[in-house]
Amino acid sequence: MRYLSTRGSTSSSRDSAGPTFTEILLGGLAPDGGLYLPESYPQVDAAELDQWRRLSYADLAFAVLAKFIDDIPPADLKALVTRTYAPRVYCNGRSETQASEITPLRWLERPNAARGEGGLAILELSNGPTLAFKDMAMQLLGNLFEYVLARRGEQINILGATSGDTGSSAEYAMRGKAGVHVFMLSPHQRMSAFQRAQMYSLQDENIHNIAVRGTFDDAQDVVKAVSSDHAFKARYKIGAVNSINWARVAAQLVYYFKGYFAATGGNDQRVAFAVPSGNFGNICAGHIARMMGLPIGRLVLATNENDVLDEFFRTGFYRPRATSETHATSSPSMDISKASNFERFVFDLLGRDPAMIRELWAEVDAGHGFDLSGTPYFASLPDFGFVSGSSTHADRLATIRHAFASWGVMVDTHTADGLKVGSELRTPDMPMIVLETALPAKFEATIVEALGRKPQRPAGLQGIEDLPQRVEVIDVDVDAVKQIIERELR
Numbered sequence: 001m002r003y004l005s006t007r008g009s010t011s012s013s014r015d016s017a018g019p020t021f022t023e024i025l026l027g028g029l030a031p032d033g034g035l036y037l038p039e040s041y042p043q044v045d046a047a048e049l050d051q052w053r054r055l056s057y058a059d060l061a062f063a064v065l066a067k068f069i070d071d072i073p074p075a076d077l078k079a080l081v082t083r084t085y086a087p088r089v090y091c092n093g094r095s096e097t098q099a100s101e102i103t104p105l106r107w108l109e110r111p112n113a114a115r116g117e118g119g120l121a122i123l124e125l126s127n128g129p130t131l132a133f134k135d136m137a138m139q140l141l142g143n144l145f146e147y148v149l150a151r152r153g154e155q156i157n158i159l160g161a162t163s164g165d166t167g168s169s170a171e172y173a174m175r176g177k178a179g180v181h182v183f184m185l186s187p188h189q190r191m192s193a194f195q196r197a198q199m200y201s202l203q204d205e206n207i208h209n210i211a212v213r214g215t216f217d218d219a220q221d222v223v224k225a226v227s228s229d230h231a232f233k234a235r236y237k238i239g240a241v242n243s244i245n246w247a248r249v250a251a252q253l254v255y256y257f258k259g260y261f262a263a264t265g266g267n268d269q270r271v272a273f274a275v276p277s278g279n280f281g282n283i284c285a286g287h288i289a290r291m292m293g294l295p296i297g298r299l300v301l302a303t304n305e306n307d308v309l310d311e312f313f314r315t316g317f318y319r320p321r322a323t324s325e326t327h328a329t330s331s332p333s334m335d336i337s338k339a340s341n342f343e344r345f346v347f348d349l350l351g352r353d354p355a356m357i358r359e360l361w362a363e364v365d366a367g368h369g370f371d372l373s374g375t376p377y378f379a380s381l382p383d384f385g386f387v388s389g390s391s392t393h394a395d396r397l398a399t400i401r402h403a404f405a406s407w408g409v410m411v412d413t414h415t416a417d418g419l420k421v422g423s424e425l426r427t428p429d430m431p432m433i434v435l436e437t438a439l440p441a442k443f444e445a446t447i448v449e450a451l452g453r454k455p456q457r458p459a460g461l462q463g464i465e466d467l468p469q470r471v472e473v474i475d476v477d478v479d480a481v482k483q484i485i486e487r488e489l490r
């Protein structure tokens, strides 16, 4: 399997093949600024789906990923995937037997054909070490990085900024890994006590927490400034693990298959997925699973008040917002102003025309948007299964209350966005599967606001706020970050 860039550089010359999976694993964007995608999507037929239906999560992950990775020997890939998707990593206080499914499906309302009810379910994706679905991909990334770096005798130093979930997920995935250091910037005193404790209590020598006296955007700007110093970047082998990383998208394909099998009795049925969305990484995997032949009838994109993506799917107008226009909401992991993975979907929507992508993203990069309304592309959106909706803080509170009262299920604020929009766009002909992107324990304050009680915390995480913390607090200062990196790698 070779990869190409959505902006065309890697596929421009006919005789030179594009990069392989491990060649794009450690990088971010393609050299031309585009995003990597496979040259074509491997197809899965009915016979193969029948076989896959019976597989454990780890074996299914191997079957799916092997279609995209042909430069890691199968036995090695199998070992990596088996270690990654082990019940003990996803047990979250439950027994390993309970955790054996890795991503259990929980019916809220079972399908009832006689009554014309398609059913409504939650696919649990947040039982990993940091209680958010990002662990599903990041845990694999950690093991892949370690494997590839060891094989090449190389090292990488991951530099990132986090507002909460991504940083902890990356740190838990990379802790103790040979050849990898993580330098993670976070906004000083702007994360929840739980989120701070999750990151700062890690005592591993390869994890470096840096709190910046400023906002998330300030931290992000510092990361960009360090990364744009090319000499420094090369000398200290600075890398990233952001959501455009292809391996993260590939890892997320697996649970669409798993969720489909859990919700259906045979491969002639269709399902809908509702996906709380921010950077379009999660739902992009759903789109690709569908392109591979998984019978996904509908992909429901849910946003919060930051509705740049909902606006596109309703109107055809993609209008990235300025940071100042981005609302701080109670589903903060979806507070984005532009969706970094969206280019991958638009590439497919436009019939994979890199020239057109270059044109549209020249507009985006110049701070404008683009408008596909009135074009055949916009008219073809239903062929891709997409529909969308948005939700507000009041909707989240109402949904959390409704789920608790009706089904005895406590959902977090992001999953509530998905449940709200998914419930509205349900149809009787297929089950609606809402992807759970975090556990309520991560967002205690809003749960208390909605239900007047605190969410349960998984056993191992009780009292983590009281553990000793390792963090260095600095001003918004590019040189200070460089000095820390130099000092720690000496």
Ligand SMILES: *Cc1c(COP(=O)(O)O)cnc(C)c1O
Binding pocket: 132, 133, 134, 165, 166, 243, 276, 277, 278, 279, 280, 281, 282, 283, 333, 334, 414, 437, 438
């Ligand atoms: C990252 C995240 C999202 C958004 O996922 P994307 O892949 O960026 O669309 C939603 N919910 C939670 C809890 C997250 O951490």
